[in-house]
Amino acid sequence: MAIRGLHHLGVSVPDLEAATAFYTEAFGFQVILTESWTQSEVADAVTGLHKSAARGVNLWTGNAVIELFEFTAPPPAPQDLDHPVADHGINHMCVQVSDIQGEVGRLTGLGMTFHSEPVGDESGWFTYGRDPWGNVIELVEPLSPEIPHLDGWEFRTLPDRSYD
Numbered sequence: 472m473a474i475r476g477l478h479h480l481g482v483s484v485p486d487l488e489a490a491t492a493f494y495t496e497a498f499g500f501q502v503i504l505t506e507s508w509t510q511s512e513v514a515d516a517v518t519g520l521h522k523s524a525a526r527g528v529n530l531w532t533g534n535a536v537i538e539l540f541e542f543t544a545p546p547p548a549p550q551d552l553d554h555p556v557a558d559h560g561i562n563h564m565c566v567q568v569s570d571i572q573g574e575v576g577r578l579t580g581l582g583m584t585f586h587s588e589p590v591g592d593e594s595g596w597f598t599y600g601r602d603p604w605g606n607v608i609e610l611v612e613p614l615s616p617e618i619p620h621l622d623g624w625e626f627r628t629l630p631d632r633s634y635d
Contacts, residue, residue, distance in 0.1 A: 479536035487541035500530035552605035563607035
Protein backbone atom coordinates (compact mmCIF):
# COMPACT_ATOMS: atom_id res chain seq x y z
CA MET A 472 0.00 0.00 0.00
CA ALA A 473 1.25 3.50 -0.83
CA ILE A 474 -0.58 5.23 2.05
CA ARG A 475 2.01 6.68 4.45
CA GLY A 476 -0.24 8.37 7.02
CA LEU A 477 -2.56 11.29 7.63
CA HIS A 478 -1.09 14.48 6.13
CA HIS A 479 -3.38 17.18 7.49
CA LEU A 480 -6.90 18.07 8.59
CA GLY A 481 -8.68 20.90 6.74
CA VAL A 482 -11.05 23.29 8.48
CA SER A 483 -13.12 26.05 6.86
CA VAL A 484 -13.37 29.10 9.12
CA PRO A 485 -15.18 32.45 8.82
CA ASP A 486 -12.19 34.56 9.97
CA LEU A 487 -8.70 33.33 9.06
CA GLU A 488 -6.81 35.75 11.30
CA ALA A 489 -8.95 35.00 14.36
CA ALA A 490 -8.76 31.23 13.77
CA THR A 491 -4.98 31.35 13.24
CA ALA A 492 -4.55 33.34 16.45
CA PHE A 493 -6.78 30.91 18.35
CA TYR A 494 -5.03 27.73 17.17
CA THR A 495 -1.53 29.13 17.65
CA GLU A 496 -2.30 30.38 21.16
CA ALA A 497 -4.55 27.52 22.26
CA PHE A 498 -2.54 24.58 20.92
CA GLY A 499 0.92 25.90 20.08
CA PHE A 500 0.53 25.50 16.32
CA GLN A 501 2.99 27.42 14.13
CA VAL A 502 2.27 28.84 10.68
CA ILE A 503 4.32 26.92 8.13
CA LEU A 504 2.59 27.95 4.89
CA THR A 505 0.20 30.62 3.66
CA GLU A 506 -1.77 30.36 0.45
CA SER A 507 -4.54 32.03 -1.50
CA TRP A 508 -6.35 31.85 -4.82
CA THR A 509 -8.99 33.63 -6.82
CA GLN A 510 -10.85 31.72 -9.54
CA SER A 511 -8.10 29.15 -10.05
CA GLU A 512 -9.01 26.34 -12.46
CA VAL A 513 -6.71 24.00 -10.51
CA ALA A 514 -8.23 24.91 -7.12
CA ASP A 515 -11.75 24.62 -8.56
CA ALA A 516 -10.97 21.19 -10.01
CA VAL A 517 -9.51 19.92 -6.72
CA THR A 518 -12.27 21.33 -4.48
CA GLY A 519 -15.18 20.69 -6.84
CA LEU A 520 -16.18 24.36 -6.59
CA HIS A 521 -16.79 26.94 -9.33
CA LYS A 522 -15.04 30.34 -9.36
CA SER A 523 -13.77 29.79 -5.83
CA ALA A 524 -11.59 32.15 -3.85
CA ALA A 525 -9.93 31.52 -0.51
CA ARG A 526 -7.03 32.34 1.77
CA GLY A 527 -5.43 29.71 3.92
CA VAL A 528 -2.68 28.75 6.33
CA ASN A 529 -1.10 25.46 7.27
CA LEU A 530 -0.41 25.18 10.99
CA TRP A 531 1.98 22.61 12.43
CA THR A 532 2.65 21.18 15.87
CA GLY A 533 4.16 17.88 16.99
CA ASN A 534 2.83 15.27 14.59
CA ALA A 535 -0.10 17.25 13.15
CA VAL A 536 -0.88 19.82 10.48
CA ILE A 537 -4.18 21.71 10.26
CA GLU A 538 -5.06 23.62 7.11
CA LEU A 539 -7.37 26.57 7.79
CA PHE A 540 -9.28 28.15 4.89
CA GLU A 541 -11.39 31.29 4.74
CA PHE A 542 -13.47 31.03 1.56
CA THR A 543 -14.87 34.22 0.03
CA ALA A 544 -16.38 32.49 -3.03
CA PRO A 545 -18.66 30.77 -3.27
CA PRO A 546 -20.23 32.26 -0.13
CA PRO A 547 -19.88 29.61 2.57
CA ALA A 548 -22.79 28.52 4.73
CA PRO A 549 -22.14 28.98 8.44
CA GLN A 550 -21.82 25.84 10.52
CA ASP A 551 -24.38 25.21 13.23
CA LEU A 552 -22.29 26.05 16.30
CA ASP A 553 -24.05 23.32 18.26
CA HIS A 554 -24.17 20.54 15.63
CA PRO A 555 -24.35 17.07 17.19
CA VAL A 556 -21.12 15.06 17.02
CA ALA A 557 -23.29 12.13 15.89
CA ASP A 558 -23.92 13.82 12.51
CA HIS A 559 -22.15 12.23 9.56
CA GLY A 560 -18.78 13.61 8.51
CA ILE A 561 -15.58 14.46 10.33
CA ASN A 562 -16.83 15.19 13.81
CA HIS A 563 -13.77 16.15 15.83
CA MET A 564 -10.02 16.39 16.14
CA CYS A 565 -8.21 15.24 19.26
CA VAL A 566 -5.26 16.80 21.08
CA GLN A 567 -3.22 14.84 23.63
CA VAL A 568 -2.49 16.77 26.83
CA SER A 569 -0.58 16.08 30.02
CA ASP A 570 -2.79 18.16 32.37
CA ILE A 571 -6.39 17.97 31.20
CA GLN A 572 -7.87 20.01 34.06
CA GLY A 573 -5.37 22.81 33.51
CA GLU A 574 -5.92 22.80 29.76
CA VAL A 575 -9.71 22.97 30.12
CA GLY A 576 -9.29 26.10 32.22
CA ARG A 577 -6.75 27.68 29.87
CA LEU A 578 -8.75 26.88 26.72
CA THR A 579 -11.98 28.13 28.29
CA GLY A 580 -10.21 31.44 28.80
CA LEU A 581 -9.40 31.47 25.07
CA GLY A 582 -13.03 31.03 24.03
CA MET A 583 -13.59 27.27 23.99
CA THR A 584 -16.69 25.79 25.57
CA PHE A 585 -16.79 22.22 26.88
CA HIS A 586 -19.59 19.67 26.81
CA SER A 587 -18.61 18.39 30.26
CA GLU A 588 -15.87 18.33 32.81
CA PRO A 589 -13.19 15.73 31.94
CA VAL A 590 -14.29 12.16 32.61
CA GLY A 591 -11.98 9.25 33.05
CA ASP A 592 -11.01 5.87 34.35
CA GLU A 593 -7.77 3.93 34.66
CA SER A 594 -7.13 4.31 30.91
CA GLY A 595 -7.20 8.12 30.84
CA TRP A 596 -9.18 11.36 30.95
CA PHE A 597 -11.32 12.73 28.10
CA THR A 598 -13.54 15.68 27.23
CA TYR A 599 -15.02 17.30 24.13
CA GLY A 600 -15.13 21.04 23.60
CA ARG A 601 -15.83 23.48 20.78
CA ASP A 602 -13.63 26.19 19.35
CA PRO A 603 -15.22 29.62 18.82
CA TRP A 604 -16.61 28.44 15.43
CA GLY A 605 -18.26 25.24 16.66
CA ASN A 606 -15.53 22.77 15.59
CA VAL A 607 -15.31 19.93 18.08
CA ILE A 608 -11.94 19.33 19.74
CA GLU A 609 -11.35 16.40 22.08
CA LEU A 610 -8.74 16.56 24.82
CA VAL A 611 -7.26 13.25 25.93
CA GLU A 612 -4.83 12.57 28.76
CA PRO A 613 -3.90 8.89 28.32
CA LEU A 614 -2.83 7.01 31.44
CA SER A 615 -2.71 3.45 30.14
CA PRO A 616 -1.16 1.69 27.14
CA GLU A 617 -4.74 0.79 26.17
CA ILE A 618 -5.02 4.36 24.82
CA PRO A 619 -2.61 5.36 22.02
CA HIS A 620 -0.01 7.91 23.13
CA LEU A 621 1.85 10.38 20.92
CA ASP A 622 5.00 9.55 22.84
CA GLY A 623 6.29 6.33 21.33
CA TRP A 624 3.26 5.98 19.04
CA GLU A 625 3.40 2.68 17.23
CA PHE A 626 0.90 0.49 15.45
CA ARG A 627 -0.64 -2.12 17.69
CA THR A 628 -4.01 -3.74 18.17
CA LEU A 629 -5.77 -2.46 21.26
CA PRO A 630 -8.41 -4.24 23.30
CA ASP A 631 -12.05 -3.52 22.52
CA ARG A 632 -13.71 -1.11 24.94
CA SER A 633 -17.29 -0.40 25.86
CA TYR A 634 -18.35 2.82 27.56
CA ASP A 635 -21.70 1.45 28.76
